Amino acid sequence: MLKTQIxxxxxxxxxxxxNTTKTFGNTKALLTASQPIIKAGEEVxxxxxxxxxxxxxxxxxxxxxxxxxxxxxxxxxxxxxxxxDYIHAHAIKGTPAGQVHFMTSFPKPGKYKLWGQFxxxxxxxxxxxxxxVV
Numbered sequence: 001m002l003k004t005q006i007x008x009x010x011x012x013x014x015x016x017x018x019n020t021t022k023t024f025g026n027t028k029a030l031l032t033a034s035q036p037i038i039k040a041g042e043e044v045x046x047x048x049x050x051x052x053x054x055x056x057x058x059x060x061x062x063x064x065x066x067x068x069x070x071x072x073x074x075x076x077x078x079x080x081x082x083x084x085d086y087i088h089a090h091a092i093k094g095t096p097a098g099q100v101h102f103m104t105s106f107p108k109p110g111k112y113k114l115w116g117q118f119x120x121x122x123x124x125x126x127x128x129x130x131x132x133v134v
Contacts, residue, residue, distance in 0.1 A: 016111050016130045026053050027120060029127040038133045040109045046072065048100045048116045048127060058098020065119035070100040077111040106133040
């Protein structure tokens with residue numbers, strides 16, 4: 001394990017916003033899960049419903065990003081991050097237009113910050129959300 005010291009003042013922890021609908025530029029994202037309560041150790045599908053902000057219609061201009069329809073990066077809220085607190089998933093193939101789904105599981109209960117990454121007609125969209133895992 002590599003430890004490092006970074007000079008400066010520590011910032012306060014990120015504010016946890018459990019809102020499931022957010023807007024990122026001209027893309028509105030709605031995050032839902034395959035289960036109403038996400039439980040540690042159980043598989044869950046996280047679903048991003050992506051719409052044009054102008055007309056609330058599903059977006060149709062998604063392109064591959066690093067060889068996939070989307071990537072999902074997840075980090076557990078923790079004062080001492082370990083490799084187990086980092087999760088990466090690729091999009092499930094064959095989802096309907098404007099939707100990108102990811103199957104994953106969370107190793108421990110807690111709050112997790114996640115970033116869905118999508119290529120919308122050459123522009124990378126990073127849709128970030130928080131989820132609570134019990």
